[in-house]
Amino acid sequence: MTDLVAEAAALDAADPLAHKRNDFDLDDSVAYFDGNSLGAPPKHVAGRVAAVVREEWGGRLIRSWSEGWWEAPERVGGRIAPLVGAAPGQVVVADSTSVNLFKALVAATRLNPGRDEILVDADTFPTDGYIADEAARLTGCTVRRVVAEDLPDEVSERTAVALVNHVDYVTGRVHDMAALTGALHGAGALALWDLCHSVGALPVELDATGVDLAVGCTYKFLNGGPGAPAFLYVATKWLTRFEQPLAGWAGDRDPSAMRGAYEAHAGIARGRAGTPDILSLLALDAALDVWDGVDRGLLREKGLALGDFFFRCADELLDGATIATPRGEDRGHQISVIDDDAAKTMAALIDRGVIGDFRPPNVLRFGLAPLYTTYGEVLRAVTTLGELAEG
Amino acid sequence: MTDLVAEAAALDAADPLAHKRNDFDLDDSVAYFDGNSLGAPPKHVAGRVAAVVREEWGGRLIRSWSEGWWEAPERVGGRIAPLVGAAPGQVVVADSTSVNLFKALVAATRLNPGRDEILVDADTFPTDGYIADEAARLTGCTVRRVVAEDLPDEVSERTAVALVNHVDYVTGRVHDMAALTGALHGAGALALWDLCHSVGALPVELDATGVDLAVGCTYKFLNGGPGAPAFLYVATKWLTRFEQPLAGWAGDRDPSAMRGAYEAHAGIARGRAGTPDILSLLALDAALDVWDGVDRGLLREKGLALGDFFFRCADELLDGATIATPRGEDRGHQISVIDDDAAKTMAALIDRGVIGDFRPPNVLRFGLAPLYTTYGEVLRAVTTLGELAEG
The missing domain is CATH 3.40.640.10 (Type I PLP-dependent aspartate aminotransferase-like (Major domain))
Structure with missing residues (x-):
């Protein structure tokens, strides 16, 4: 476990996309793994929408349609x-x-x-x-x-x-x-x-x-x-x-x-x-x-690396867990863990600040968003899942 | 014309819905007659949308779907x-x-x-x-x-x-x-x-x-x-x-x-x-x-009264204008003036701060929104239209 903490820290430190997380309005007290259902808000969106209402709709009114x-x-x-x-x-x-x-x-x-x-x-x-x-x-x-x-x-x-x-x-x-x-x-x-x-x-x-x-x-x-x-x-x-x-x-x-x-x-x-x-x-x-300026190759690389690290943490911390997601490169940026009590487990995870979702009948989903998910969060998710399994 | 100015002022002063205009983000330098195409923004909408982004989307993330x-x-x-x-x-x-x-x-x-x-x-x-x-x-x-x-x-x-x-x-x-x-x-x-x-x-x-x-x-x-x-x-x-x-x-x-x-x-x-x-x-x-709290009867009453005043101003200020909108109660809250050069006329009106729209081939439309249109604005629209007609 100590190894995993150090490893997560090293991966985050070396992550060329780590700075992108600053673009998002995310509270570090929660680890958000549901970007595959609802992506997190980029910080500037709230202000931009308010400006559209005030300046384009309010200020220019009907003229904005042709502007x-x-x-x-x-x-x-x-x-x-x-x-x-x-x-x-x-x-x-x-x-x-x-x-x-x-x-x-x-x-x-x-x-x-x-x-x-x-x-x-x-x-x-x-x-x-x-x-x-x-x-x-x-x-x-x-x-x-x-x-x-x-x-x-x-x-x-x-x-x-x-x-x-x-x-x-x-x-x-x-x-x-x-x-x-x-x-x-x-x-x-x-x-x-x-x-x-x-x-x-x-x-x-x-x-x-x-x-x-x-x-x-x-x-x-x-x-x-x-x-x-x-x-x-x-x-x-x-x-x-x-x-x-x-x-x-x-x-x-x-x-x-x-x-x-x-x-x-x-x-x-x-x-x-x-x-x-x-x-x-x-x-x-x-x-x-x-x-803007995001290298699509890096994106895929990090998405796979986050998943690899999830598997590595699961192998060490989750005894005999079944994971439905393929381990090879034929996977997207999501890890699906089989759990017969998925709804209840996910509710408990969310109570502990690890926000993923579940899909019937028995799947816990953890979305990995390369622009803001950290390796430290992956470790936190798997650790919490392990703690819940142990009761 | 002096009579019309006084009449508009009296109508606005007696308007039981006049206070509703304060709810809208409207610049008094323009007279807005296109609420039948794009309604004006209520003042609180910009802030509310920004709050939804920050608090519901950002703060609660996926949980808001069930909240x-x-x-x-x-x-x-x-x-x-x-x-x-x-x-x-x-x-x-x-x-x-x-x-x-x-x-x-x-x-x-x-x-x-x-x-x-x-x-x-x-x-x-x-x-x-x-x-x-x-x-x-x-x-x-x-x-x-x-x-x-x-x-x-x-x-x-x-x-x-x-x-x-x-x-x-x-x-x-x-x-x-x-x-x-x-x-x-x-x-x-x-x-x-x-x-x-x-x-x-x-x-x-x-x-x-x-x-x-x-x-x-x-x-x-x-x-x-x-x-x-x-x-x-x-x-x-x-x-x-x-x-x-x-x-x-x-x-x-x-x-x-x-x-x-x-x-x-x-x-x-x-x-x-x-x-x-x-x-x-x-x-x-x-x-x-x-x-909230708007009497629907008053709404209709004012919409018709705004239209009546448009007709009255037009009779006095627009020599021989053809108006396509019925004069009776079989009309909505819009007055349509026929103009063979409608696109050009509307552009000139907008240049002068009177914002309506036109519909092919030959219709100038003036929407009358009972919550924010004033009788003074109606007079301004018709006056400006008359000035344009005189060249």
Whole structure:
């Protein structure tokens, strides 16, 4: 244990990203491991949002719509693009992940006509399957739930699109984006990826892996704030044919003309539905400042190193604990510990200042946010978990 | 003119709502007439949003989801309910108006099966028609655009639902909610009302008039902020059968259970799609404080009186101007002046500190917000318009 304390201290001292923690409003009395559910607030966000209310909304009133607000969804999307390996013009911030999934799924069936099946990663976050069921109901498709690794065998000439989660939200396992996308394309199906648990945590290469469509949320590792607007990626090759079903006025080619018939915007703005939600969008915009100058390689390196250290502490301090997260590099930035009494254990951890979460039926989740999680906190989490196990 | 100055001063002095202007962050150097597009910010909103970021997001982190955030959409909806004449449990705040229209239209076709037509108020805001076209495309319906007054003649046994705007966004004319809803019901069709330009401006009686479904935005007369989340009303009689197509996890009966199959929440929460956008939602929540203790009768009285005074000033100061807004009580809180050079005229008005907006092809719009518009400002607007007309 003494060794682990020294080791944690040495790792923190040598961490090239350690200074980023100062950008966040985090109380050192708690060890926060839920950045994979709700990222911590960057310190400057509160002031920035108040300034938007006072100066842009109050000071400029309606004029702000033509002074930057209207184009904010594409501009902020453009700031997320490098974090998901997307060239400009393919990412827009709007609505929630669920709503963007619906847009993408329905649009995918239109991009791939004559096919009547939607495959859904069987282990994905529930909303993905719920929304797929609704998209199928309206497009005459059927949904089949298939575990991600079986997709290459299950995809067929009937499959219009497959929806896959990049990082499993329960186990933290990463799915191989390049290989699965290639297998789907081999059968003529489109690949739609859910990046909620990977964006801001590990490198994502949408363009390089040929992904067709993707969605992701911004309130986990992107720290955009509770329920912050999500993003939608449409690969350039599909953009002019992307016909999404929530074709509201904000996606029209010329909204101010107030024409009777919709004509989709030529660019990624066609992914919008209604009026952009400016306060949340500009809070996210502010939150994205913390990424300026961050080396994405270091990010992944630290995320894995934090996980490695978690495993090392667990091996020493947790007798026989089962960890669902893979030990190799096929994991995101989260460690999932199996516990038959997960809800109660997590409540006890939170009482002791170690804040993670649990997922039914039996998983304790510890998110590792490379921008602010420390090795010392990892040791604290595992130590506390060990103390609780001993009663 | 001297008479009008004295008259405006007397009207302002006698205005029982005059004190409400102090609740708003408005610079007296401008006369703001665009509260029908973007309401002015209540003074306390900036501080409240900053506190939500610092104390609820930062201070409590993930714990805030179980300390009031998760239920906020229904709670804030419950605050809007009295403004639209709705008993509790029928209003939820979520997503944008466009997205809520899509939910309501698709759900309406399911509530009224065997009918294949959607009627849309031909003069409604464009997004209503765009979204109706998409809802029709996915449900096998056809859309027919009909001016509101012709709905009683045009509705038939084919009509599943008609979407009508309560106040015409161009002319400011109010449509008769009770009469049109009754006529639609007479033919077995459902009535879906768009309240964007009436909520917070004039009395709305959804329950009393038997309206089936309604949507509305919160960033106009409700002052919720730019692009603030919209609301959805589902009459109690339809609630348990309301099956909306954006059935994401936030509308599930037990989201934390993370089940594979969606089961709609028993209450109005089934109108939700994805994770609630908390920063914008709580900004709206704060903004709604300005309605506390406001007599809705006074609100309507003042809105009409402001309009009457606009007409009186126009009669005296604008030689032969054409005003599209009805002079009777069949108008909302907006005056629309016809001007062949509307874009240029509005730019010149804004240069002179009179901020309204224009709508193609030829309409100058002046929104009258009873909580902060003064009679003196009305006189200033008309005077400035007259000066511009004289060159």
